[in-house]
Amino acid sequence: MSASHDRKFFDTFLLILGILVGIAIALIVVARIIAANTSAANRQGDPMYEQQVEARIHPFARNAVAGEDNAALAVPTAEPAAATDLPAETVFQQGCVACHGAGIAGAPKLGDKAAWAPRIAQGKDVLYQHALQGFQGKNGVMPAKGGRADFTDQSVMNAVDYMVAASQ
Ligand code: HEC
CATH class of the missing domain: 1.10.760.10 (Cytochrome c-like domain)
Incomplete structure (x- = not known):
């Protein structure tokens, strides 16, 4: 009597465990499919996105190299707004x-x-x-x-x- 009870319990337990593992695997698969269709396809390789990342991570300091074109290093000078005569x-x-x-x-x-x-x-x-x-x-x-x-x-x-x- 008690042995068949235990058996039933284990059967149910294993069944539920199996279902949960199945759901977990399904979620992983779905997540990977979604990620493959969005992040990789739409983000990586998108020139605009890469430009933004580049702007965020580019080093604070840059070096001028002798003999090279260093025009990109020129510090932009902010022109003071010219005071104009107002009406x-x-x-x-x-x-x-x-x-x-x-x-x-x-x-x-x-x-x-x-x-x-x-x-x-x-x-x-x-x-x-x-x-x-x-x-x-x-x-x-x-x-x-x-x-x-x-x-x-x-x-x-x-x-x-x-x-x-x-x-x-
Ligand atoms: C914070 C307040 C204030 C502001 C802002 C202000 N004024 Fe005046 N202004 C006065 C006062 C007070 C007098 C009178 C002083 C007195 O006669 O005792 C006066 C007087 C004058 C007079 C007469 C001067 C004289 O010889 O009698 C002129 C002209 C004048 N203001 C021009 C201006 C102009 C133009 C502006 C804006 C660009 C301006 N004010 C903004 C307070 C102000």
Whole structure:
């Protein structure tokens, strides 16, 4: 009785074990088939892929060889972006509107004729100079170029012209 029980147990056990081994082998085979159809066929040998790998693993330092063409070693020089003269409204919106838009911190507001009249009376040269170099007035501090040192002088003068024209 007990011997036949054991036998039955072993038979079932071996059967399940066999099934599991079969599944494992099937998975390995399927994985290899998929890999053969994707990785090897689509990746290896693909010039674009190899170029990317090459870029990732190429040595950090390269040596110049005497007598050879070493042009590829030339260090690319980053050209600084040339400062260009910007149109008045662009400059105003980017650098002046924060204060002059609403008349913040004592700044004469764009279009406020009363606030601008005595300033305009000083003459354009004074206004340019104050806008470019900054100045401390009775009402507050006008930072040089509105704090935008990257603006060209001409850009700032354009903005001054714009504010003056809009406030006369
Ligand atoms: C941080 C705030 C601020 C910004 C940004 C700013 N200004 Fe001013 N600006 C002032 C203040 C404050 C005054 C008035 C100072 C005073 O008279 O006491 C002023 C005054 C001026 C005046 C009159 C100068 C004078 O002699 O009366 C001009 C012109 C001027 N700003 C141009 C500009 C231009 C152009 C820009 C943008 C490129 C600019 N400002 C950006 C605060 C600012």
